[in-house]
Every structure is written in structure tokens, then in C-alpha cells.
Amino acid sequence: IYDFLEKSLIKFSEKTAFVEPFSKERKEITYKDFDLxxxxxxxxILKTLGNDNPTQTPILIILPKGIDCLISFFGVALSGNFYTLLDEKSPKERIEKVIEVLKPKLFITSKDLNFNLDLPTLYTQDFESFNIDESLIKTAKEKHIDTNLLYVLFTSG
Known part of the structure; x- marks a missing residue:
């Protein structure tokens, strides 16, 4: 999936990749910034999980649909792990049940949502301050195989 972004980045670097037309403040992001x-x-993610982390670690994402959510999807994919997305309005019992089954090692959310789960947490507000480690990304890409999980969906039933 990340190859798709890299190909688009080459062709459309400065063009708008995604827009949130209905957010409080119109948000948009270029392919270049989305990749960044x-x-x-x-x-x-790779730094937080540590060097001894095997690939294919479950990561829980609770965010509204939007640019930060998409960045989270691609960041998880790039790290060689997989994610489950839950709606930010999910009842506490559902979240707890998903955590019980999924056993996520990391949680991605927004500080605005006020979730306090007993998991290492990365916040969308901090994305900009993170540093890129090309060697970690390269290693994760080398470990990737086409049968790796990307997404686990928990249905309501």
C-alpha cells in the first residue's frame, strides 16, 4: 500500500492528496507532506515498540475519519505492523473488549478525545515533532511480505 503513495509522490508531490472539507477549519495536505x-x-512507532519488536504488532487507532487517521493508517503500514480502527464514539465496553481480543501494543489517538487507556500512546498533535529514521523504515520494508496483515476489522456482532 505504501508503494502507491510513493508512486503518487513522484508524480504529484505538491498537489493536494486529501481534504477535510467539513472539518471546523478546512484541512488539506499535499502528497509530499502526507509522505513526510x-x-x-x-x-x-518503530522506536516506541523497540528493536526487539517483531513485525506484525497490533496497533489500536481511535480517531475521527480524516487526514490524521489516514496518516495513522500509512504510518502503521510503513512500520510493518497492523491496525484496528475504532470510532471515537465507541462505548467503553466495546473498546475494552477489542483491547482484550486484539492485545494492542500501541495506541494512536488525539489528546482532544481524552482517552486514558493503559497502553503506550502516540498523539496526533505530536506527529510534527517526530523524527524520521530511514534505517528503521528500510528494515521494516525489508521484513514485509505480501501476506502480512494490514487491518483487522471488529464487527458489531
Missing amino acids: FSKKLGSE
Whole structure:
């Protein structure tokens, strides 16, 4: 999936990749910046999980649909791990049940949502401050195989 972004980046670097037309303040991001933030987050995920971390670690994302959520998807994919997305309005019981089954090693959310889960947490507000580690990303890409998980969906039933 990340190859798709890299190909688009070459062709459309300065063009708008995504827009949030209905957010409080219209938000948009170029392919170049989307790639930058995805790499920053992917690197931070790998640093947070540590060098002894095997690939394919579950990561829980609770965010509204939007640019930060998409960056989270691509950052997780780039790190060689997989994610589950839950709606920010999910009941506490559902979140707890998903955590019980998924056993995530990391949580990505927004400080604005006020989630306090007993998990290492990365916040969308900090994405900009993360640093890119190309060697960690390269290693994660080398470990990737086409049968790796990307996304786990928990249905309501």
C-alpha cells in the first residue's frame, strides 16, 4: 500500500492528496507532506515498540475519519505492523473488549478525545515533532511480505 503513495509522490508531490472539507477549519495536505508525516509516524512507532519488536504488532487507532487517521493508517503500514480502527464514539465496553481480543501494543489517538487507556500512546498533535529514521523504515520494508496483515476489522456482532 505504501508503494502507491510513493508512486503518487513522484508524480504529484505538491498537489493536494486529501481534504477535510467539513472539518471546523478546512484541512488539506499535499502528497509530499502526507509522505513526510507518514514516515515520521512510522519511525516513531518503530522506536516506541523497540528493536526487539517483531513485525506484525497490533496497533489500536481511535480517531475521527480524516487526514490524521489516514496518516495513522500509512504510518502503521510503513512500520510493518497492523491496525484496528475504532470510532471515537465507541462505548467503553466495546473498546475494552477489542483491547482484550486484539492485545494492542500501541495506541494512536488525539489528546482532544481524552482517552486514558493503559497502553503506550502516540498523539496526533505530536506527529510534527517526530523524527524520521530511514534505517528503521528500510528494515521494516525489508521484513514485509505480501501476506502480512494490514487491518483487522471488529464487527458489531
